[in-house]
Amino acid sequence: MGGRNETKVMYFILLGFPTTGEQQLLLFSALLLAYLLTVLENFLIILIIRNTHSLQKPMYFFLGNLSFLEIWYVSAIEPKMIRDVLSHDKRISFQGCMAQLHFFVTFVCTEYVLLAVMAFDRFVAICKPLRYPLIMSHKLCAQLVAACWMCGLATSSIKLGFIASLSFCDVDKINHYFCDISPLLNISCSDSSSAELVDFTLALLVIMLPLCAVVASYICILFTVLKIPSPQGRQKAFSTCSSHLTVVVLFYSTTLFTYAHPKLMYTYRANKLVSVLYTVVVPLLNPLIYCLRNKEVRVAMRRKSMLSPFLKSLQLNDCSVLFYSTTLFTYARPKLMYTYRANKLVSLLYTVVVPLLNPLIYCLRNKEVRVAMRRTFTCRRGAKEIN
Known part of the structure; x- marks a missing residue:
């Protein structure tokens, strides 16, 4: 232990981003605006899907669940992050830190699997169009979404069990803006090799298995689309996948860099910058990508008179x-x-x-x-x- 004092840590201090007074104001305004826009965008997507008959399809059922998930996903991180920008007291209790970690890991792991399910939906729609209504029934869609949440909860519970059992001694400063696994492993004064191995293994499984499913789905889609004789048909088939593929690339690329590498390769500054991408920027862009690149959603937004007064x-x-x-x-x-x-x-x-x-x-x-x-x-x- 190196002679470190093994008193129980009651709270942690989130160091966040080192900024001056003027930079704090700019960062606070940008983060607050991003959070409010993210919640508003996703809320509008849910509202439009629920109240538009033409969008009562499996694809938009999953999109509505993704929007619901991302509202909670950003709400687990950003309110505390925004408050800490202007506050001198950046403390978070040990229980609060574990709760934030639990919710964050649950939501991020659920999103991995949900994006893979959405890729499977596009595979069935394009490669097996005649059997699509029969395969993608409402019951199956509900079961797939429930399985996504169960996978996220199970992964989070296992990881949290190992992290919470670690000892945190005289070091109570977390060099991050939220309670994440890698910073907590770095300040632990007990043997964290088991927790690190479990975290790395589960991260690879939860990221790589859905990613392989996404890649396999799109390879099949590509071969099917190339067999379509007309250019208009190929373009229409690709257009139904472009939004989802863009979101997958943004989300997987940023999180893969953060979670699918060993502790020895961890750098605080790079990780914090990349974390901003997948906790702030990507959730802000996702609704815009789906709305701007999806014709049915754009048409529904124009036609929905209920949104006009708003x-x-x-x-x-x-x-x-x-x-x-x-x-x-x-x-x-x-x-x-x-x-x-x-x-x-x-x-x-x-x-x-x-x-x-x-x-x-x-x-x-x-x-x-x-x-x-x-x-x-x-x-x-x-x-x-x-x-």
Whole structure:
């Protein structure tokens, strides 16, 4: 043990990212915006799928479950991460750390298997189109989703059992922004070889087996699509897979780098940067990829009149968001967080920039105001011509 004090650790300190005062403000704003957008995007996808009859298909059933999963996935990490950016107290209790680790591993392992199930769905749809409704019944889809969650929960429980049994002595600082397995293994003062072996083995199994299923599915899809005689048919078949394939590449490439390598190859800085990709950036991009690259979802979004009042209210409230966010930062925070330079910059926003943008926002983004402006200018032009 090297003479280390074996007192029980009651809490850990998450070191996060070393930033200055101005960088903290920028990082806080970016992370908060990313989190809110991720939750909103995934919530809208669930809402659209549930209320659109044409999207009641296995493909969109799995997509809705993926969106539901990602809401909880980012919520297990980002709220604490956002709070710690501006807080001096970056502590997390031992129980809280284990809980965060449990939920994170559950969600990430579930997503691995769910993406493989979605690849299987595309394989059946393209390679066995006549038998697709019979094979991909609602019962089978529900069973596959349940199996994904069971796999995630089982993997998380096994890993957590080994991690929680380790001893953490006088070192209570975790060089990360959330409780992850590799940083915890690095600060353990007991023999972590068994926990490391179990973690590495399960990581390879949970990542590589679904990845092999995805690769095998797309090889079969490729051979089937190449047999289609018309270019339009090939393009249509590939278009149904492009969104899923993009998400798979983004998610698997970033997590494979983090979890499928031994402890000796671990570097704190590289791991933290890559972790930002799969905990913040990829969940933010996934709904956009599915919405922008999927014709049926785009059409459903345009046709869904139920979203029109909501989207209209978002447009009309842009001014409120701009005004309240800038003034709230200036006046509704403790004195300890006060920095003159940051305050002057924010004050410039709500005293100069926001008043300049408000009329433009209302004119350019409100249909009734735009129509009234056109009529006013048309009437004046007609009056001048008569005179």
